[in-house]
Amino acid sequence: MADVVLVPCANYDPAHVRPALEALLARVGGLDWIRPGMRIGIKANLVAAMSPDSAATTHPALISALVELLQARGAVAVVGDSPGGLYNAAFLNRVYAASGMDTTGGVLNRDFSTRDTALPEAVVCKHATVTGWLLDCDAIINFCKLKSHGMMGLSAAAKNLFGSIPGTMKPEYHFRYPDPMDFARMLVDLDEFWKPQLHLVDAVVAMEGNGPTAGTPKQIGCLLAGENPHRIDLLCAKLIGLDPGTVPTLRAAWERGLCPEQLSELEIDGPWERFVSRDFVTITQRNGLQFQNLLGGGVRGALFSRFLSRSLAARPSVEKTACVGCRKCERICPAKAITMRRGKPVVERKTCIRCFCCQEFCPKGAMQVRRPPLAKLLER
Numbered sequence: 407m408a409d410v411v412l413v414p415c416a417n418y419d420p421a422h423v424r425p426a427l428e429a430l431l432a433r434v435g436g437l438d439w440i441r442p443g444m445r446i447g448i449k450a451n452l453v454a455a456m457s458p459d460s461a462a463t464t465h466p467a468l469i470s471a472l473v474e475l476l477q478a479r480g481a482v483a484v485v486g487d488s489p490g491g492l493y494n495a496a497f498l499n500r501v502y503a504a505s506g507m508d509t510t511g512g513v514l515n516r517d518f519s520t521r522d523t524a525l526p527e528a529v530v531c532k533h534a535t536v537t538g539w540l541l542d543c544d545a546i547i548n549f550c551k552l553k554s555h556g557m558m559g560l561s562a563a564a565k566n567l568f569g570s571i572p573g574t575m576k577p578e579y580h581f582r583y584p585d586p587m588d589f590a591r592m593l594v595d596l597d598e599f600w601k602p603q604l605h606l607v608d609a610v611v612a613m614e615g616n617g618p619t620a621g622t623p624k625q626i627g628c629l630l631a632g633e634n635p636h637r638i639d640l641l642c643a644k645l646i647g648l649d650p651g652t653v654p655t656l657r658a659a660w661e662r663g664l665c666p667e668q669l670s671e672l673e674i675d676g677p678w679e680r681f682v683s684r685d686f687v688t689i690t691q692r693n694g695l696q697f698q699n700l701l702g703g704g705v706r707g708a709l710f711s712r713f714l715s716r717s718l719a720a721r722p723s724v725e726k727t728a729c730v731g732c733r734k735c736e737r738i739c740p741a742k743a744i745t746m747r748r749g750k751p752v753v754e755r756k757t758c759i760r761c762f763c764c765q766e767f768c769p770k771g772a773m774q775v776r777r778p779p780l781a782k783l784l785e786r
């Protein structure tokens with residue numbers, strides 16, 4: 407079986423979606439592993455209470471088609487996620503309704519228990535508090551959305567499992583892993599712990615620009631699948647014109663030998679070249695990551711690396727004309743780096759850990775990711 411399978415899917419019309427999904431699943435080994443009565447957790451991307459047209463969440467037409475296929479095999483298909491914010495029925499009911507999940511025919515997760523769990527094989531995150539519903543599933547299908555992402559550059563298969571951390575606890579994880587590479591290592595720990603049976607990517611309409619919530623829908627026109635989230639993400643990076651070396655989760659996967667560095671080393675089943683977007687607007691995190699290999703070792707090398715990381719790292723920046731002064735960013739900031747002055751947020755640079763929670767959860771897209779002039783200069 408190929409590392410990654412890609413099939414065209416022009417839009418979310420059920421007449422397109424169902425045959426495309428069936429073709430995709432057939433080429434990725436099929437669903438014969440499913441037994442009647444199995445409880446299959448569909449881990450969608452439900453980042454916020456946003457409509458399917460916003461391209462922020464996995465599209466309900468795809469979830470619906472998958473639910474039908476699972477139910478036809480006698481499985482119980484449970485759909486869920488834990489976005490940032492409260493992890494309770496009232497909050498998730500709003501998300502389910504806005505994202506169209508309540509139309510998919512799946513069982514919407516309403517088990518909001520959390521459990522402390524050991525991750526014995528983990529590299530940085532040996533213990534985690536996770537959502538109980540996923541632990542109670544017999545198997546997991548990770549159905550993510552292809553998006554640009556403020557902190558990680560790319561939101562696709564590997565990033566989606568952060569939704570197994572209860573929303574109320576996510577700020578704590580940002581605080582525990584303020585360095586993007588450590589955060590990425592934690593995400594890879596989660597991927598390795600959950601080991602979904604299958605990863606599927608909704609790249610019919612992706613999100614470009616100020617993702618993962620305030621970007622712009624961008625037609626790509628395909629679905630992807632595979633068993634290894636990092637190999638899928640390597641192809642996703644290529645599709646949106648993102649340098650894989652700037653994606654922390656890919657680098658963390660490379661450290662563990664989970665994924666090749668070159669696309670040419672992947673076995674891809676499908677006409678992927680047709681779906682490379684030449685003008686996709688990405689958020690490139692050109693920080694110290696890219697220069698680490700050029701630096702010598704020792705204390706001076708480490709200090710220079712730190713200096714470069716700080717100087718080149720992207721930062722949150724408020725677009726004052728779009729800001730309505732709702733204070734959501736101030737409330738959500740895990741580092742308490744935001745204060746309101748004259749009704750607008752001000753970010754304290756030294757305190758900011760660059761988690762981009764403020765950017766992700768700003769309801770007006772007013773908090774944006776800005777790269778310092780030096781980073782832009784070096785890129786040129």
Ligand code: SF4
Pocket residue numbers: 724728729730731732733734735736750751767768769770771772773
């Ligand atoms: S969340 Fe967005 S709109 Fe609200 S205060 Fe912050 S920047 Fe302004």
Ligand code: SF4
Pocket residue numbers: 722738739740741742743744753757758759760761762763764765
């Ligand atoms: S200001 Fe934004 S990016 Fe900085 S720590 Fe707070 S939420 Fe994270």
